[in-house]
Amino acid sequence: MAVTQVVRSEWTKIRSVRSTVWTLGLAAVVTIGLGALISALSRSEYDNLSPRDQLTFDPTFISFAGLSLGQLAMVVFGVLVVSNEYSTGMIRMSLAAVPQRGAFFFGKVAVATALALLVSLATTFATFFLGQALLGPLAASVGDPGVLRAVVGAALYMTLMAVFSMGVAAMLRSPMLSLGILVPFFFLVSSVLGAVSATEKVARFLPDQAGSKIMQVVTPLNDDTPYGPWGGLGIMALWAAAALAIGYALLRHRDA
Incomplete structure (x- = not known):
């Protein structure tokens, strides 16, 4: 089957399944809504911050x-x-229609990644x-140094989170098992590891913690992270690439 046909087929599958479309919408609503709420609260509490935190x-x-939460x-x-x-x-039907498993898998990933990126950018x-409108006099401008990089980087972060999850799902094949591992890991385990002094330096190289560096414009005081914003996003991209590679390898060598 031609690449264009594979892409068209995968696009039809994604848009015809309501759950996938709704999750993208939920990612946007949660990210925008919670970001607005935190921005408004931060403006009202700014005067109560210590000089160090204001700096x-x-x-x-x-x-x-x-x-x-949006992630x-x-x-x-x-x-x-x-x-x-x-x-x-x-x-089974999909692989019968597209026997080239590489074309099937990476066609699916390409379509989903493009859709995730468009939604993430918006x-x-x-x-x-x-958020900046709600911060008022505390707001940054998109033309300020590092700000546009952070905004675009945040979209890339969201997209890579989806790509990494695709790779893990290809490995495990079960939605319940995949979500049962990924959601607690990113929502709880990664945060705990990052907060414990014994594992803090290792946790910096986890995909979510490394990737989030791209969204920082002001470097925290005493920050000794051994990589910069793009370096952190690069680490996250390596995690995503490794997950896809392993997922594809398993898809090639096992039955449907």
Whole structure:
């Protein structure tokens, strides 16, 4: 089957399954809504901050506070895109129609990634501008140094979160198992590891913690992170690439 036909087929599958479409919408709503709420609260509480906290106040990063929950919706989207066909048994028909498993898998990933990126870009720009409007005199401008990089980087972060989840779902094939591992890991385990001094330095190299560096414009005091914003996003991209590679390898060598 030609590449264009594979892409068209995968696009039809994604848009015809309501759950995948709804998860993208939920990612946008949660990210924008929670970011706006945190931005408004931060403006009202700014005068109560210590001089140290005021010095490192990052209005751009504050506006993306909703990504802590919005990213979970992107995880669900990535998992469902890949694992829905396994849970319904449609994977056998799909592989019969597209025997080249590489074309099937990477066609699916390419379409889902492009859709995730478009939604993420719209979400992060809307989140930034709304958040800055609510921050008022504390706001940053998109033309300020590092701000545009952070806004675009936030979209790339959301997209890579979905891509990483696609790879994990390809490995595990079960939506429940994939979500049962990924959601607690990003929502709880990663945060705990980052807060414990014994594991803090290792946790910096986890995909979510490394990738979130791209959204920082103001560097925290005494920050000894051994990589910069793009370096952190690069680490996250390596995690996503590794997950896809392993997922594809397993798809090639096992039965549907």
